[in-house]
Amino acid sequence: xxxxQEKASSVKRASRILANASTAKKNALLKTIAAELxxxxxxxxxxxxxxxxxxxxxxxxxxxxxxxxxxENRIAQMIAGIRDVIKLPDPxxxxxxxxxxxxxxxxxxxxxxLGSVGIIYxxxxxxxxxxxxxxxxxxxxxxxxxxxxxxxxxxVLVKIIKSALxxxxxxxxxxxxxxxxxxxxxxxxxxxxxxxxxxxxxGSQSLxxxxxxxxxxxxxxxxxxxxxxxxxxSADLEVAEKIVVNAKVQRPSVCxxxxxxxxxxxxxxxxxxxxxxxxxxxxxxxxxxxxxxSIVADINPAEDADWPREYLDLVMAIKIVGSIDEAIEHxxxxxxxxxxxxxxxxxxxxxxxxxxVDSAAVYVNASTRFTDGYEFGLGAEIGISTQKLHARGPMxxxxxxxxxxxxxxxxxxxx
Amino acid sequence: xxxxQEKASSVKRASRILANASTAKKNALLKTIAAELxxxxxxxxxxxxxxxxxxxxxxxxxxxxxxxxxxENRIAQMIAGIRDVIKLPDPxxxxxxxxxxxxxxxxxxxxxxLGSVGIIYxxxxxxxxxxxxxxxxxxxxxxxxxxxxxxxxxxVLVKIIKSALxxxxxxxxxxxxxxxxxxxxxxxxxxxxxxxxxxxxxGSQSLxxxxxxxxxxxxxxxxxxxxxxxxxxSADLEVAEKIVVNAKVQRPSVCxxxxxxxxxxxxxxxxxxxxxxxxxxxxxxxxxxxxxxSIVADINPAEDADWPREYLDLVMAIKIVGSIDEAIEHxxxxxxxxxxxxxxxxxxxxxxxxxxVDSAAVYVNASTRFTDGYEFGLGAEIGISTQKLHARGPMxxxxxxxxxxxxxxxxxxxx
Numbered sequence: 001x002x003x004x005q006e007k008a009s010s011v012k013r014a015s016r017i018l019a020n021a022s023t024a025k026k027n028a029l030l031k032t033i034a035a036e037l038x039x040x041x042x043x044x045x046x047x048x049x050x051x052x053x054x055x056x057x058x059x060x061x062x063x064x065x066x067x068x069x070x071x072e073n074r075i076a077q078m079i080a081g082i083r084d085v086i087k088l089p090d091p092x093x094x095x096x097x098x099x100x101x102x103x104x105x106x107x108x109x110x111x112x113x114l115g116s117v118g119i120i121y122x123x124x125x126x127x128x129x130x131x132x133x134x135x136x137x138x139x140x141x142x143x144x145x146x147x148x149x150x151x152x153x154x155x156v157l158v159k160i161i162k163s164a165l166x167x168x169x170x171x172x173x174x175x176x177x178x179x180x181x182x183x184x185x186x187x188x189x190x191x192x193x194x195x196x197x198x199x200x201x202x203g204s205q206s207l208x209x210x211x212x213x214x215x216x217x218x219x220x221x222x223x224x225x226x227x228x229x230x231x232x233x234s235a236d237l238e239v240a241e242k243i244v245v246n247a248k249v250q251r252p253s254v255c256x257x258x259x260x261x262x263x264x265x266x267x268x269x270x271x272x273x274x275x276x277x278x279x280x281x282x283x284x285x286x287x288x289x290x291x292x293x294s295i296v297a298d299i300n301p302a303e304d305a306d307w308p309r310e311y312l313d314l315v316m317a318i319k320i321v322g323s324i325d326e327a328i329e330h331x332x333x334x335x336x337x338x339x340x341x342x343x344x345x346x347x348x349x350x351x352x353x354x355x356x357v358d359s360a361a362v363y364v365n366a367s368t369r370f371t372d373g374y375e376f377g378l379g380a381e382i383g384i385s386t387q388k389l390h391a392r393g394p395m396x397x398x399x400x401x402x403x404x405x406x407x408x409x410x411x412x413x414x415x
Numbered sequence: 416x417x418x419x420q421e422k423a424s425s426v427k428r429a430s431r432i433l434a435n436a437s438t439a440k441k442n443a444l445l446k447t448i449a450a451e452l453x454x455x456x457x458x459x460x461x462x463x464x465x466x467x468x469x470x471x472x473x474x475x476x477x478x479x480x481x482x483x484x485x486x487e488n489r490i491a492q493m494i495a496g497i498r499d500v501i502k503l504p505d506p507x508x509x510x511x512x513x514x515x516x517x518x519x520x521x522x523x524x525x526x527x528x529l530g531s532v533g534i535i536y537x538x539x540x541x542x543x544x545x546x547x548x549x550x551x552x553x554x555x556x557x558x559x560x561x562x563x564x565x566x567x568x569x570x571v572l573v574k575i576i577k578s579a580l581x582x583x584x585x586x587x588x589x590x591x592x593x594x595x596x597x598x599x600x601x602x603x604x605x606x607x608x609x610x611x612x613x614x615x616x617x618g619s620q621s622l623x624x625x626x627x628x629x630x631x632x633x634x635x636x637x638x639x640x641x642x643x644x645x646x647x648x649s650a651d652l653e654v655a656e657k658i659v660v661n662a663k664v665q666r667p668s669v670c671x672x673x674x675x676x677x678x679x680x681x682x683x684x685x686x687x688x689x690x691x692x693x694x695x696x697x698x699x700x701x702x703x704x705x706x707x708x709s710i711v712a713d714i715n716p717a718e719d720a721d722w723p724r725e726y727l728d729l730v731m732a733i734k735i736v737g738s739i740d741e742a743i744e745h746x747x748x749x750x751x752x753x754x755x756x757x758x759x760x761x762x763x764x765x766x767x768x769x770x771x772v773d774s775a776a777v778y779v780n781a782s783t784r785f786t787d788g789y790e791f792g793l794g795a796e797i798g799i800s801t802q803k804l805h806a807r808g809p810m811x812x813x814x815x816x817x818x819x820x821x822x823x824x825x826x827x828x829x830x
Binding site: 242 | 431434508514516522525527529530608612613627628631633634635651654657658661662665747765769770771773774775776777778779780782784785786790791792802804805807808809817818819821822823825826828829830
């Protein structure tokens with residue numbers, strides 16, 4: 001079995017060739033991958049059934065088993081996803097930012113692949129295909145490290161991708177899977193800065209935190225989503241109710257679901273009983289600050305630990321604030337800089353909120369649930385970044401590229 | 416004395432207020448800093464003289480003593496630099512990338528400060544002012560950690576900046592200096608990911624490497640410059656000579672100086688004796704691969720260790736290549752992805768080189784010495800990034816900002 005370093009080095013070598021592949025060639029590759037996946041559906045299901053059997057015997061939870069499952073339907077979804085990516089424009093090669101200098105130099109930027117991308121993820125084997133396809137479309141080679149419980153499925157999926165690479169005459173090192181299921185392989189992978197240009201971890205916060213702290217390669221961090229809705233004194237209360245309920249209950253287990261409700265004191269007396277009723281109708285457990293407790297009947301008091309917390313569940317904590325400034329201060333202090341919204345009819349307050357809330361996506365009069373590459377019209381999503389460098393918010397194809405300076409001279413020298 | 420964490424936390428708090436300061440306010444701040452520096456020139460010189468005295472007694476080298484020196488002339492240069500930054504456009508607040516979604520959402524991006532920037536640097540105290548000014552102009556608060564030998568000068572400079580912050584009613588936590596001169600303060604600083612958004616190290620490769628490997632905060636790495644000039648078979652040899660000599664000797668101690676010369680075999684017989692003579696006239700020591708040794712008289716053979724090496728000195732290694740592909744392969748293998756140039760009259764080869772050489776700045780018919788924020792027309796330079804995320808190549812004001820998504824809805828919810 002090849003070592004982590006050998007795989008990383010293989011990916012780097014392949015990345016140099018892939019970086020210069022034409023859009024037509026890359027799309028032919030994706031088409032071939034889709035066809036091979038379809039052809040090999042039964043083999044994938046067989047490998048997945050074995051992984052599931054072992055996971056079940058090891059006593060893994062029902063949620064994990066569900067994430068691990070790849071049935072015909074999910075494989076068909078993966079294939080449909082690839083067809084969508086084929087249709088997306090290829091950002092690589094775009095030239096922009098032209099400047100002409102007094103000495104005659106013409107300086108431009110050219111969009112180029114990042115090079116080699118390391119993806120570290122957990123139980124979902126569909127990430128093996130989804131992430132690889134986005135990387136390949138943007139000319140990036142990829143080193144994969146999936147969850148140990150999905151190793152059988154992932155091995156078959158990567159074999160299929162490699163066979164497609166061979167068919168279109170691209171090096172099969174463009175996609176490598178680390179087969180060592182030991183955790184030490186992750187530690188080794190995130191030190192391969194000589195070969196890997198960026199690490200994108202997808203999974204639990206503890207995994208992401210471990211990687212960010214120990215990697216010598218730049219990491220794009222997908223942090224937690226402790227998202228807020230602030231209902232301003234001038235809000236249309238019907239709109240506010242609709243947005244709060246949607247942001248909380250439409251899919252409570254995801255990072256862009258709302259966890260906290262801040263309400264301006266002027267409207268708390270009318271709005272809180274109404275929204276409490278609406279949320280309870282949807283089985284949301286409410287927790288309130290002291291003033292909320294005095295307005296809403298039968299509500300548990302929120303504790304200090306509630307304000308910074310991401311529930312990912314049908315729970316919402318409510319706080320009354322005296323001003324938009326207090327709301328912004330609360331969000332910037334306790335939030336996770338993911339997605340936050342204001343409901344207001346006051347245009348000035350809306351603009352202030354957009355400007356001053358320090359989050360990846362800030363909304364006026366809309367649900368936080370839209371923070372997503374597809375909803376934002378990027379056509380794809382490799383992840384959602386909550387850090388500030390390179391990419392912030394949903395990351396699509398462009399975020400898998402960088403830009404180099406290209407300079408034309410006429411024998412120009414520096415004096 | 417405040418701890419590193421207290422300083423980092425102070426910077427973060429101040430950054431929230433500074434992020435919302437208007438361009439006029441930020442420019443007033445810079446003007447005040449310039450005025451205060453002028454007023455306090457004698458105090459700065461006094462503190463610097465003491466640092467120099469101690470450094471001299473400690474036996475530091477002449478180069479370090481020169482870097483450490485701040486005389487009236489250098490202070491005047493710093494002040495002139497601030498005046499230039501005042502004139503530059505403020506990128507913060509720019510709105511771009513508008514998309515309208517079928518559901519009515521309007522999604523845009525807004526350019527915002529990164530937040531809080533940690534600068535770790537070595538002996539030059541002018542960095543204290545230069546870096547602070549670029550950060551403040553872009554609404555970023557800054558945590559500084561300078562060289563221990565410059566601590567007296569840096570303390571006075573930061574006192575002056577803080578007094579200017581007070582005068583324009585901005586929190587003086589916008590600029591904090593770590594006063595602990597112990598190396599452990601660096602280790603502590605690069606773990607303050609709760610408070611610091613990005614680390615920009617400036618200094619030796621060993622310092623940068625240590626920081627990249629140990630930081631839990633994203634780092635923008637300024638790597639070495641093992642820069643190449645490839646002289647193609649179709650090159651105008653006069654142009655080639657001019658560019659090679661300029662790139663090698665105009666300032667050999669800097670990262671964008673050329674270290675390697677690759678020559679196409681078809682022209683090696685004519686070009687090599689000519690360029691060897693020209694470089695030797697400028698006191699450049701030459702080292703050649705086997706074929707070069709057979710053409711150029713009295714040249715030392717290059718060793719394997721020469722090809723990946725950055726000399727930062729009047730030394731150049733020469734290699735004969737059989738094709739442009741071999742040149743590109745050599746550069747991508749042994750180079751440091753900083754700045755590389757081709758000299759050619761063949762347009763297709765020029766475009767191929769620009770596309771395929773994986774470096775921050777790639778040139779056709781120009782000297783590599785132009786890789787610099789001022790030369791590229793950015794108006795300023797906080798550093799040169801050799802990594803691929805966020806910023807690649809010279810970094811100006813825009814590279815000290817990020818972008819968040821701002822979204823306008825009309826009570827829009829996700830279905």
